[in-house]
Amino acid sequence: MKKIITILSLIILIVSCGSSKKVTTRKSKQKTVRVVKNTNQTKGDTPKEEAVIVEETIKETPEVYANKTEEYIAIYSDIAQDEMRNYGIPASITLAQGILESASGQGRLSVEANNHFGIKCHEWTGAKIYHDDDASQECFRKYKNSKYSFRDHSLFLTERKRYAKLFLLEKDDYKGWAKELRAAGYATDRKYPDKLISLIERYQLYRFDADVLGKQTTSNDKHTVVKGDTLYSLSKKYNISIDQLKSLNGLENNDLFIGQVLYVKPIPKDF
Structure with a gap:
């Protein structure tokens, strides 16, 4: 009888040990191991194996941009391309006007009214905001x-x-x-066309036009920053001045970060 009891106890022990393990995972980028103690164990019982639960949590890494203009382009380029497909207006022009009119999304009209192009009320029947422009407290x-x-x-x-x-x-x-925008009366600033063209060339906004039209852009050399890169070393490598590199990429200082993509081909001077 004792042998039977002993055999049954061993069987129960083996089954309980085999079923006490539990491993669960959730899609993520960071793993955390948590050990759960067996709280059902009674006094005198043989210690059971503790459950090991592998938990994974998602840890998002925010995008890093060289400046507000680069961030603006990243946010609104898709919208500008959709408008180009629907209405035939170059995405590069739409983006350049948005950058210029809204101060890269930092101007009051864009922040408080989502108005990126300074469009005034005219026959508008929707919500309005009043802002000093050509005259005091104009309707936008x-x-x-x-x-x-x-x-x-x-x-x-x-x-x-x-x-x-x-x-x-x-x-x-x-x-x-x-x-033609300036000639048609969109803006009175004589330098308005040059400002738009400068933005388009500086940030290679024409690449969004080419993408919509299914064309390849003119080769524009790019460099992905790796450990040890400096503006000085890159200027020597690509035969371009440090000031040109900073201007071309909208850099406000000499700081670089690993993985940053820089344009290293000088801006054409034929406009």
């Missing part, structure tokens, strides 16, 4: 979301006859578009 359109500002910009250009000549230009002729 206020949007619930920035994407509606981009759509209104597209409609503003396509629905007014004075901008009709724009749509006779090639969709990747950003220089022609910049000049």
Whole structure:
């Protein structure tokens, strides 16, 4: 009888040990091991194996941008490309105007009214915001979301006859578009076309036009920063001045970070 009891006890012990293990995982980038003690064990019982639960948590790494303009481009380039597909306005022009008019998304109208293009009320029946511009406390359109500002910009250009000549230009002729915008009366600043072209060249915004049109952009050398890189070493490697590198990439200081992508081809000076 004692032998039978002993055999049964061994069987129970083996089964309980085999079933007490539990391993669970959740998709993530960081693992944490947690040991759970067996609380059902009674006095005199043989100690059972503790459960090991492997937990994984997601730890997000924020994107790092060289400046606010780079961040603006990353956020709104997809919207600008969608508007180009729907209305034929070069994404490069839309982005450059947005950057210029909204101070890279930091201006009051863009922050408080999601108005990235300084479009005034005119016949607008929606929400409004008042802001000093050409005159004191002028009326500007206020949007619930920035994407509606981009759509209104597209409609503003396509629905007014004075901008009709724009749509006779090639969709990747950003220089022609910049000049014709001013000629059609979009802006009174004589340097407005040059400012747009400068932004487009500086940040290679024409690559978004090429993407929509299914074209390849003109070769623009890029360099991904690795450990040990400095602006000085890169200037020597690519035969470009430090000031040109900083200007080309919108850098405000000499700091670089590993993985940062830099443009290392000088800006063309034919405009």
